[in-house]
Amino acid sequence: GNSVTQMEGPVTLSEEAFLTINCTYTATGYPSLFWYVQYPGEGLQLLLKATKADDKGSNKGFEATYRKETTSFHLEKGSVQVSDSAVYFCALSDHREGGSEKLVFGKGTKLTVNP
Amino acid sequence: DSGVTQTPKHLITATGQRVTLRCSPRSGDLSVYWYQQSLDQGLQFLIQYYNGEERAKGNILERFSAQQFPDLHSELNLSSLELGDSALYFCASSVRLAASSYEQYFGPGTRLTVT
Numbered sequence: 001g002n003s004v005t006q007m008e009g010p011v012t013l014s015e016e017a018f019l020t021i022n023c024t025y026t027a028t029g030y031p032s033l034f035w036y037v038q039y040p041g042e043g044l045q046l047l048l049k050a051t052k053a054d055d056k057g058s059n060k061g062f063e064a065t066y067r068k069e070t071t072s073f074h075l076e077k078g079s080v081q082v083s084d085s086a087v088y089f090c091a092l093s094d095h096r097e098g099g100s101e102k103l104v105f106g107k108g109t110k111l112t113v114n115p
Numbered sequence: 116d117s118g119v120t121q122t123p124k125h126l127i128t129a130t131g132q133r134v135t136l137r138c139s140p141r142s143g144d145l146s147v148y149w150y151q152q153s154l155d156q157g158l159q160f161l162i163q164y165y166n167g168e169e170r171a172k173g174n175i176l177e178r179f180s181a182q183q184f185p186d187l188h189s190e191l192n193l194s195s196l197e198l199g200d201s202a203l204y205f206c207a208s209s210v211r212l213a214a215s216s217y218e219q220y221f222g223p224g225t226r227l228t229v230t
Contacts, residue, residue, distance in 0.1 A: 032217065043117065043205060044221040089158065093217065100171030101209055101217040102148060105158040 002027045006090045006106035013080055013113050021075040021109045023064075023090035031092040033057075033066050033073040034103065038087045047075075047088070080113045087111070118142065119222035121206050127228045133194040136225045140187055140208030146170070147189040148209070148219065149181055153202035164189055196229045203227075 006023040013019060025031065032051045036044040048057030053068035062077045073090060090106040118141035128134055140147050149161040160173035164183035175181075178196075183189045193200060203226050207219040 036221075043119075043223045044207075045117070046218055046220065049218065093219075095217060100163050101146070101219065102160040102163055102171050102173060103150075103158075103207075103219060104160070107157045 002031065002092055002094060002104045004090050004092055004104055004106040006088075007109055008107055010110040010112060013111070015082055015113055015115050016079045017113075019075070019077040019080045019084075019111070021088055021090075021111070023073045023075065023106060025071050025073065025090075025092050027071075027092060027094060029094045031094040033064070034091045034093070035062070035064055035073070035075050036089045036091060036105075038089065038108070040086070044089065080111070082113045082115050085111055085113045117220040117222065119206060119208050119220050121204075121222035121225050123225060124223065125226050125228075127230060128196060129230055130196055130198060132196050132229075133192065134196065134227065136191040136193070136204050136206075136227075138189045138191070138206030138222060140189070140206075141210070141220055144208035144210055144220075145187065146209045147183055147187070148207040149175075149189070149191050150205045150207065150221075151202045152205060152224070153199075156202075158205075161191070193227070198229050201227055201229045 003026045034049045035047040037047045048059040050057040050066035056065045087108045091103045095101045120139045145166045161175040163171040181191045203224045205224045206222045209219045
């Protein structure tokens with residue numbers, strides 16, 4: 001079945017540092033890929049997505065590129081802020097599998113950004 | 116605010132009891148998904164309903180059941196509760212953007228504590 005593997009962290013950075021959170025996936029078809037963010041005490045928010053190979057998703061300075069050859073969707077940000085402290089989840093869905101868009105999540109990476 | 120509402124926000128109950136979690140999707144969204152977030156299992160898909168019909172089932176225990184009503188709100192029923200059922204339960208609804216492009220929006224979650 002489909003699965004997602006992401007670096008578990010925790011990751012601690014200083015403000016304005018460069019961020020990379022690695023995410024790789026296993027899928028039998030051609031899934032859509034997502035990054036969700038969960039701030040303390042809140043639900044999940046969609047951060048960005050990509051629906052096909054070589055697509056780049058971007059939002060709020062974060063970006064990730066769908067790499068089919070390496071089955072990866074790494075999250076990057078050039079300069080993190082304290083407000084980016086949260087847990088980040090990589091996820092995939094393949095609606096062609098059983099006709100459901102259910103999400104398969106990685107285990108999450110906790111990011112702490114210090115001033 | 117994602118537009119997905121969940122009640123209650125917190126629930127504390129004893130082992131062996133039964134509880135009902137409620138979810139209202141975003142206006143116009145026909146699909147409702149339930150996910151469980153626990154420390155040991157991470158985020159797991161439980162079940163999906165589409166316009167009142169069950170669409171997909173994940174790692175949902177037989178003690179758990181769900182339904183979606185004609186007004187599209189959904190309820191997740193958990194019975195014979197065990198300590199291990201303590202978790203955050205999220206509801207999500209989805210919007211179809213294109214043939215193979217979907218986005219899921221999550222509610223704030225219900226934190227269930229079984230004592």
